[in-house]
Amino acid sequence: MDLFSRSWTALRTAVADIPDEDFERPSGCTGWLVRDLVCHLVIDAQDVLITLVTPAETEPTVDAVTYWDVAETPPTGEDPLDALIPRLAAAYGEPRLLKFHLDDVGSAAGRAAELADHAARVSTRGEVLTVGDYLSAYVLEWTLHHLDLIAHLPSAPEPPTETLAAARASLEKIAGTPFPASFSDKDALLIGTGRRTPTDAEKAALRDFTAKLPLILG
Structure with missing residues (x-):
């Protein structure tokens, strides 16, 4: 829970501090500007709220690790929902409105996570997992x-x-498989998920691990 709160608070604070003009800069998500990513975060926060109030009675089917699907190809931005995000973001008109909505819904999601019973089971994406595992998965997100x-x-x-x-x-x-110890945590995440191409030296350090990359999470 502490890591969930720290990661979510840090992300929301970073958004709040972005100058308006930087909302038109590209983000690290293919085909999305910063404003589009912030709009996606609003939807993510809504998903957290929805999931935390969707109890399940059956045994868990996934945990914080198996919650993630690993796709074979990276997103292109052409998926219907991915393509909808830029249109939704543009509809806000002004960055301050996006910031306000993220702060409003995001704060609620954070409070709901703090109040939730971490041993309780919830349902999302057709799977069942504990609240604790669900929140742990979102630290990565x-x-x-x-x-x-x-x-x-x-x-x-x-x-x-x-x-x-x-x-x-x-x-x-x-x-x-663990990443090479020489990799910083940031570089391991960027290279591991295909957000950055490894250098020749990094490829040599990865060895056979290179064949598993990138890990496209969905």
């Missing part, structure tokens, strides 16, 4: 999207050190 948010904003603050480490650990569990 928030951290990756924080990196996406600041991909072309060099002066923006990075995710907290402890959430970068936790996200790396989660990605290594998904991959079933």
